[in-house]
Amino acid sequence: MPKIVDHDKRKIKIAETTWKVIIRDGLEQASVRKIANAASLSVGALRHYFSTQSELFQFSMKLVADQVKQRIARKNYDGEPLDVMKEIVSELLPVDEDRRIEMEVWLVFSTRTLVDPSLKQLSQTVYKEIRHAATLVIEGLINLQLAKDDLNKELEIERLYALVDGLALHALLHPDQLSIEKMQDTIKYHLESLCNGNG
Known part of the structure; x- marks a missing residue:
C-alpha cells in the first residue's frame, strides 16, 4: 500500500x-x-x-506570522488587565526559544523585502496585523478607563509598536544586554506609564 x-x-x-x-x-x-x-x-x-525559491521564502515568512497569530488566538488570557496586556505584547517578543527563532527569521526576511518585491506585500500585511495588536492594547486601556485622559491614541499605538520592534531587535542583537525579564519589565513599565493610576 x-x-x-x-x-x-x-x-x-x-x-x-x-x-x-x-x-x-x-x-x-x-x-x-x-x-x-x-x-x-x-x-x-x-x-x-x-x-521557486521565492515561493518557498514567501511560505516560510507567512508561516512565522501565522504561528504568532495562532498562538495569540489560542491563549487563554486571564488576570489583571495590565498583566493580560503585557502577555499580549510579550507574544510579539523573543521571550523563549521558539519566539526567538520566529523573530530572527522574521528579521532576516524583513531585510529581504528591500530587494524581493514578492515578499513586500506579505510584510505590509503582517505590519498591519502587528499594529492591530498594538491597537488592541491601547484601546483596551482606554475602554477599561485605565488610560490617562490626555492619552493620544494614535501616537501611543505607534510608540508601542516601535517599542516592541526596538526591544525585539536589541534582544536578538545583544541578548547579554537585554534579558527576557528586562524586556518584560520594560513593557510593564511602559504600560503603567500610560495609566491614570486608578486601575
Missing part, C-alpha cells in the same frame, strides 16, 4: 527547515539544494511543493 503523505505538514516541515538553514547559514546561503538536503528531500521533491 502506498504511503500517504500529508502535503500540508510536509510544506510546514520544509518551511521550518528553511528557518534553520537561514539561522545557521544566512539567507544568501539558503539555496534550494541546501534546504532540500537539510529536509532529507531531493531538489525535485522540494520543487513539487515550491516551484
Whole structure:
C-alpha cells in the first residue's frame, strides 16, 4: 500500500527547515539544494511543493506570522488587565526559544523585502496585523478607563509598536544586554506609564 503523505505538514516541515538553514547559514546561503538536503528531500521533491525559491521564502515568512497569530488566538488570557496586556505584547517578543527563532527569521526576511518585491506585500500585511495588536492594547486601556485622559491614541499605538520592534531587535542583537525579564519589565513599565493610576 502506498504511503500517504500529508502535503500540508510536509510544506510546514520544509518551511521550518528553511528557518534553520537561514539561522545557521544566512539567507544568501539558503539555496534550494541546501534546504532540500537539510529536509532529507531531493531538489525535485522540494520543487513539487515550491516551484521557486521565492515561493518557498514567501511560505516560510507567512508561516512565522501565522504561528504568532495562532498562538495569540489560542491563549487563554486571564488576570489583571495590565498583566493580560503585557502577555499580549510579550507574544510579539523573543521571550523563549521558539519566539526567538520566529523573530530572527522574521528579521532576516524583513531585510529581504528591500530587494524581493514578492515578499513586500506579505510584510505590509503582517505590519498591519502587528499594529492591530498594538491597537488592541491601547484601546483596551482606554475602554477599561485605565488610560490617562490626555492619552493620544494614535501616537501611543505607534510608540508601542516601535517599542516592541526596538526591544525585539536589541534582544536578538545583544541578548547579554537585554534579558527576557528586562524586556518584560520594560513593557510593564511602559504600560503603567500610560495609566491614570486608578486601575
